[in-house]
Amino acid sequence: MDERAALAVLEDELGPVGDDAAVVSDLVVTTDMLHETTDFPPGTTRYTAGWRAVGASLSDVAAMGGRATAAVAAYAAPEFDESELLAFVRGASDVCDLVGAEYVGGDLDGHEEFTVATTAFGTTDAPVRRSGAEPGDLICVTGTLGRSAAALELFERADSSERQSGSAQTDTSDREADLERANELFRFEPRVDAGRTLAPHATAMMDSSDGLARSLYQLAEASECGFAVDSSAIPIDDAVFDTAETDEAALERAITFGEDFELVVTIPEAALESAEAATTVALTPIGTVVDDGITMDGEPLPDRGYTHG
Amino acid sequence: MDERAALAVLEDELGPVGDDAAVVSDLVVTTDMLHETTDFPPGTTRYTAGWRAVGASLSDVAAMGGRATAAVAAYAAPEFDESELLAFVRGASDVCDLVGAEYVGGDLDGHEEFTVATTAFGTTDAPVRRSGAEPGDLICVTGTLGRSAAALELFERADSSERQSGSAQTDTSDREADLERANELFRFEPRVDAGRTLAPHATAMMDSSDGLARSLYQLAEASECGFAVDSSAIPIDDAVFDTAETDEAALERAITFGEDFELVVTIPEAALESAEAATTVALTPIGTVVDDGITMDGEPLPDRGYTHG
Numbered sequence: 111m112d113e114r115a116a117l118a119v120l121e122d123e124l125g126p127v128g129d130d131a132a133v134v135s136d137l138v139v140t141t142d143m144l145h146e147t148t149d150f151p152p153g154t155t156r157y158t159a160g161w162r163a164v165g166a167s168l169s170d171v172a173a174m175g176g177r178a179t180a181a182v183a184a185y186a187a188p189e190f191d192e193s194e195l196l197a198f199v200r201g202a203s204d205v206c207d208l209v210g211a212e213y214v215g216g217d218l219d220g221h222e223e224f225t226v227a228t229t230a231f232g233t234t235d236a237p238v239r240r241s242g243a244e245p246g247d248l249i250c251v252t253g254t255l256g257r258s259a260a261a262l263e264l265f266e267r268a269d270s271s272e273r274q275s276g277s278a279q280t281d282t283s284d285r286e287a288d289l290e291r292a293n294e295l296f297r298f299e300p301r302v303d304a305g306r307t308l309a310p311h312a313t314a315m316m317d318s319s320d321g322l323a324r325s326l327y328q329l330a331e332a333s334e335c336g337f338a339v340d341s342s343a344i345p346i347d348d349a350v351f352d353t354a355e356t357d358e359a360a361l362e363r364a365i366t367f368g369e370d371f372e373l374v375v376t377i378p379e380a381a382l383e384s385a386e387a388a389t390t391v392a393l394t395p396i397g398t399v400v401d402d403g404i405t406m407d408g409e410p411l412p413d414r415g416y417t418h419g
Numbered sequence: 420m421d422e423r424a425a426l427a428v429l430e431d432e433l434g435p436v437g438d439d440a441a442v443v444s445d446l447v448v449t450t451d452m453l454h455e456t457t458d459f460p461p462g463t464t465r466y467t468a469g470w471r472a473v474g475a476s477l478s479d480v481a482a483m484g485g486r487a488t489a490a491v492a493a494y495a496a497p498e499f500d501e502s503e504l505l506a507f508v509r510g511a512s513d514v515c516d517l518v519g520a521e522y523v524g525g526d527l528d529g530h531e532e533f534t535v536a537t538t539a540f541g542t543t544d545a546p547v548r549r550s551g552a553e554p555g556d557l558i559c560v561t562g563t564l565g566r567s568a569a570a571l572e573l574f575e576r577a578d579s580s581e582r583q584s585g586s587a588q589t590d591t592s593d594r595e596a597d598l599e600r601a602n603e604l605f606r607f608e609p610r611v612d613a614g615r616t617l618a619p620h621a622t623a624m625m626d627s628s629d630g631l632a633r634s635l636y637q638l639a640e641a642s643e644c645g646f647a648v649d650s651s652a653i654p655i656d657d658a659v660f661d662t663a664e665t666d667e668a669a670l671e672r673a674i675t676f677g678e679d680f681e682l683v684v685t686i687p688e689a690a691l692e693s694a695e696a697a698t699t700v701a702l703t704p705i706g707t708v709v710d711d712g713i714t715m716d717g718e719p720l721p722d723r724g725y726t727h728g
Contacts, residue, residue, distance in 0.1 A: 111498070111499040111500065111501055111504075112499070113499065113527050113528075113529070115499070116499035116501075116504055116527050117527065119501050119504060119505065120504065120508060120524065120527075123505055123508055123509075124508065124512075124522075124524055132489075132491065132523035132524055134488060134489045134521055134523055135488075137488070137489070137540075139489060139491055139523060139538075139540070140491070141491040141492070141493045141525045141526050141536065141538055142493060142526050143493035143495050143526055143528045143530070143534070143536055145495075145528075145530055148529070179443060179444075179446070180441075180443045180446070180448060182441065182448055182449070182450040182538060183450070184450045184451060184452035184536050186452050186454075186534075189420070190420040190421070190422065190424070190425035191420065192420055192425075192428050195420075195425055195428060195429065196428065196432055199429060199432055199433065200432075203433075212443055213433070214441035214443055214448060215429065215433055215441055216450045217450050217451050217452055218422050218425050218426065218429075219422075219451075219452045219454075220422070220457070221452070221454055221532075221534070222532075223530075223531075223532075225452070225495075225530070225534065227450065227452055227493050227536025227538075229448075229450055229491060229536075229538035231446075231448070231540065
């Protein structure tokens with residue numbers, strides 16, 4: 111059984127598990143587990159890892175339109191190195207600070223692979239779910255897509271340059287620049303503020319952690335609708351063009367790679383102006399909600415994306 | 420750096436991290452990560468694993484005197500087997516039901532070792548901390564100690580009998596009985612009700628997950644006090660005597676093995692009667708709070724216990 115089949119089994123048992131976070135009374139709760147081999151490429155600093163792991167959970171709170179209250183992390187590693195541990199905790203604290211949440215610590219645990227489990231919680235009176243999109247609504251995304259895909263390319267380039275060429279001076283400084291930029295791209299801003307300010311205008315919302323294409327499929331399933339997307343409207347991050355060789359490759363990365371933690375949100379056309387005015391983050395309409403079918407530029411858009419390991 | 424040294428480093432960075440759970444406004448939050456190799460001996464069913472993992476976090480809420488609201492779990496395994504996953508979720512749900520909390524799902528994740536990260540949260544107006552014990556108070560424990568030590572012995576006996584003797588009929592049924600009993604002992608009742616009803620009477624409280632001896636050291640450090648314990652008063656679970664060969668061995672397991680998730684609580688002598696009347700769980704005074712030094716029957720009690728892997 112793969113992860114999606116397993117989720118379907120759980121849905122039968124527990125009821126709908128489709129949203130980014132669970133809601134209990136006015137509390138939003140969400141948990142994630144990340145591993146070195148699948149989530150932190152070689153060159154990821156522990157500061158970035160702490161930021162990103164906790165940020166991923168804060169993003170789920172954002173996707174429900176919640177105010178972020180606090181986050182915890184369980185940190186498992188083969189050994190506890192003081193500077194690594196402190197860097198992790200500072201990354202976790204800094205991303206919490208950025209969105210007005212409190213980092214309240216967690217658990218330490220010996221484990222052969224560096225593994226982090228994070229939980230974030232927040233509050234909301236009116237959670238925005240994946241269901242609720244109506245034909246005629248606009249489908250929008252916050253920020254830009256492709257940052258994590260670009261980061262991964264840079265991590266890979268730095269790693270292969272290290273393995274191939276040893277210690278030539280120019281290589282070293284190029285490599286360091288790649289790693290610094292990759293880490294920067296990996297430290298995204300969780301869209302908590304945007305989620306909260308867009309919530310009153312939104313009919314459906316989720317984050318783009320599985321990629322835009324898959325997010326559209328998930329929203330379509332929950333809302334029983336379709337989407338018609340215009341590829342030229344998709345806000346591709348500049349960083350993608352640093353490594354993508356063609357515009358087609360750049361677009362492909364922006365819509366399928368995922369892990370960007372932007373918000374994918376449907377908004378009635380009449381509410382778009384007030385939604386844009388309410389948020390300080392770029393909000394880009396990329397298409398419209400239709401009755402059924404998911405298309406880009408009139409062609410079927412395949413359900414491809416990142417299945418989280 | 421071992422886990423205790425690492426905790427000291429974190430304490431410098433984040434402020435005191437010594438309690439069983441963090442408190443943010445009136446919210447109590449706690450997280451734990453458990454692994455197959457260190458926490459779930461061969462023979463542990465997934466139902467028991469779900470119960471125990473979520474129960475461990477609920478126990479931390481109990482230790483703060485909190486009402487348990489909800490719990491989430493991130494479930495990582497090499498593959499998702501439908502019956503294992505459902506068993507896990509049912510165990511998690513059942514332990515939540517037992518203490519009036521809601522199990523609200525979590526995250527699924529591919530990982531080479533079965534690993535579970537759980538987070539529980541609850542509410543309290545007046546959290547009970549590890550600091551606050553005063554000389555003259557009584558030190559008490561809920562329930563009985565040694566259940567998990569006894570369970571582990573039974574798991575080991577079943578495992579070695581399977582490896583040694585193959586398929587003789589009597590062995591098989593003995594082994595099954597051992598495994599059933601071990602799983603039962605592993606599924607403890609988190610002391611949420613007891614924690615909540617003892618809280619108004621308690622001066623300090625924690626759970627016994629690291630063993631009684633280490634719990635006393637932790638309470639002593641936080642409260643700047645000592646303890647004088649009477650070994651004959653310690654409530655040893657009957658199951659310990661099934662495998663322990665001598666009374667000394669039984670006592671040793673009860674006080675050092677840990678993982679029992681009972682509450683260790685200090686209560687002013689004058690409040691003991693009302694504390695006992697308030698809770699439905701057995702509450703046993705095992706000694707008194709003194710100015711300093713930790714002794715059992717007048718002899719120094721070493722700081723031995725279970726350091727969680």
